[in-house]
Amino acid sequence: xxxxxxxxRVGQIAPFQVMMLLERAKHLQSQGEDVIHLEVGExxxxxxDAVANAGMEAIQQGKTGYTSATGLPELKRAISxxxxxxxxxxxxxxxxxxxxxxxxxLLLMASLMVNAGDEVLMPDPCYPCNRHFLIxxxxxxxxxxxxxxxxxxLDLSTLAAHWGDKTSGLWLASPSNPTGAVLNKSxxxxxxxxxxxxxxxxLVDEIYQGLVYEGEDFSALSISDDxxxxxxxxxxxxxxxxxxxxxxxxxxxxxxxxxxxxxxxIAAPSVSQHAAVRAFEADVLAECExxxxxLDARRLVLLDGLGSIGLPIVAPAHGAFYVYVDxxxxxxxxxxxxxxxxxxxxxxLTPGADFGIKDAHKYVRFAYTCDEHGLKEALVRIARFMAx
Ligand SMILES: Cc1ncc(COP(=O)(O)O)c(C=O)c1O
Numbered sequence: 001x002x003x004x005x006x007x008x009r010v011g012q013i014a015p016f017q018v019m020m021l022l023e024r025a026k027h028l029q030s031q032g033e034d035v036i037h038l039e040v041g042e043x044x045x046x047x048x049d050a051v052a053n054a055g056m057e058a059i060q061q062g063k064t065g066y067t068s069a070t071g072l073p074e075l076k077r078a079i080s081x082x083x084x085x086x087x088x089x090x091x092x093x094x095x096x097x098x099x100x101x102x103x104x105x106l107l108l109m110a111s112l113m114v115n116a117g118d119e120v121l122m123p124d125p126c127y128p129c130n131r132h133f134l135i136x137x138x139x140x141x142x143x144x145x146x147x148x149x150x151x152x153x154l155d156l157s158t159l160a161a162h163w164g165d166k167t168s169g170l171w172l173a174s175p176s177n178p179t180g181a182v183l184n185k186s187x188x189x190x191x192x193x194x195x196x197x198x199x200x201x202x203l204v205d206e207i208y209q210g211l212v213y214e215g216e217d218f219s220a221l222s223i224s225d226d227x228x229x230x231x232x233x234x235x236x237x238x239x240x241x242x243x244x245x246x247x248x249x250x251x252x253x254x255x256x257x258x259x260x261x262x263x264x265x266i267a268a269p270s271v272s273q274h275a276a277v278r279a280f281e282a283d284v285l286a287e288c289e290x291x292x293x294x295l296d297a298r299r300l301v302l303l304d305g306l307g308s309i310g311l312p313i314v315a316p317a318h319g320a321f322y323v324y325v326d327x328x329x330x331x332x333x334x335x336x337x338x339x340x341x342x343x344x345x346x347x348x349l350t351p352g353a354d355f356g357i358k359d360a361h362k363y364v365r366f367a368y369t370c371d372e373h374g375l376k377e378a379l380v381r382i383a384r385f386m387a388x
Contacts, residue, residue, distance in 0.1 A: 012135050017335060021039060021351075025037065028342070035346045036370060039365075039367060041322075044370055047238055048287045050283060050284055051237070051275050051284055054275045054278035055272065065270060067267045067270045070257075070258055071246070071268060072098070072277070075098055075273050077093050079093070088222065091248055095249055095250070095254060096248055097261055098246050102245040103133075110134050112253060112257050113169060113203075118168040119140050120142065122144070122171045122172070123172070126176070126356070127177050127355070142167075143356065143357055148314040148315070151316050152315050153187070170203070172191060173204070175209075175212060175320040176322075179314075179322065184215060188227075204227060206229055207232045208319055209231060211321065214316070214318040221248060228247065228248065233245060244268055298321075298375055309383040311382075313325055314363065324365055325363065327362065330386055335353055344388070345384065351365075352364060
């Protein structure tokens with residue numbers, strides 16, 4: 001009989017625990033239950049109309065073939081202009097590689113910079129797929145312990161002690177998923193200084209760029225042209241399903257990354273690219289800014305509400321659309337707590353175990369991706385659940 005054997009790496013990839021919860025939430029909803037979704041890491045907005053219309057025009061005009069492997073020249077130019085006008089940083093279009101989502105950019109990054117057997121340092125907790133992109137490259141992530149009292153910021157003074165022969169680099173994200181914390185410019189500057197002294201690469205995932213409510217909204221590219229940066233249209237531009245992102249690389253990596261992009265993707269989705277060119281015009285940016293303000297208002301409602309029901313917030317929720325909360329005062333295991341909360345009160349949250357290892361069972365992530373009314377109702381239900 002034929003044996004069906006998957007590649008070993010498949011066994012090394014952890015499924016998202018939240019998927020089980022999401023399935024259950026969807027099932028409850030299909031039974032007519034009123035589920036409040038605070039678990040999903042995507043905006044409840046869709047692409048701004050002008051952008052969606054540009055996509056429809058592209059289809060009507062038959063602009064649906066492959067584009068150049070590193071992206072439509074006019075889109076690369078628009079992204080480059082945006083870096084200059086909004087973040088006062090010069091990034092030549094040649095250094096911008098348009099990819100299928102930030103996910104495509106992370107996969108390219110792992111393929112570009114990491115050898116089999118290498119390891120890449122990152123803070124615990126962090127975006128879970130990072131580890132899996134590295135496994136794809138035959139490498140692995142080394143999650144470094146952080147402390148809630150430091151807002152889960154990696155202590156850079158310990159970096160050299162964790163660095164070994166096989167360490168390839170450090171991957172950071174700001175604003176962070178799952179904590180919502182924002183790293184400041186002096187932190188990234190110090191990280192870059194340390195990583196370059198140690199001879200590695202630094203990647204900063206800026207996918208939540210623009211969604212900053214407190215602190216500085218800047219790009220790591222303003223610190224050095226040798227830092228790698230990932231970004232996407234998924235969050236600030238609310239285009240998750242359009243599958244479009246980008247990777248910025250130093251000059252010396254353009255040739256290598258172009259070969260990889262050609263071979264791995266051929267091109268990012270062309271309709272999405274034509275639509276995205278429209279995203280950087282003033283009317284669209286004004287709408288994105290209005291949405292940022294809406295998210296900020298929700299954030300304040302959530303922070304206030306969590307305070308009044310006595311759930312401690314463990315990282316400064318200054319960006320993205322997440323708040324990371326300690327539930328260890330009310331449960332031994334956040335996953336079980338989330339499942340029970342969903343069954344009893346129909347509120348869906350993401351347990352910390354999806355993001356980290358150390359003490360992950362203590363935490364849950366709230367995504368404020370529903371309106372203020374929904375958030376307030378969720379808080380009432382959570383308080384009732386905690387009192388029951
Ligand atoms: C930190 C981070 N990086 C990358 C991604 C991937 O995003 P996408 O592929 O939709 O651009 C996500 C998605 O939630 C994320 O939170």
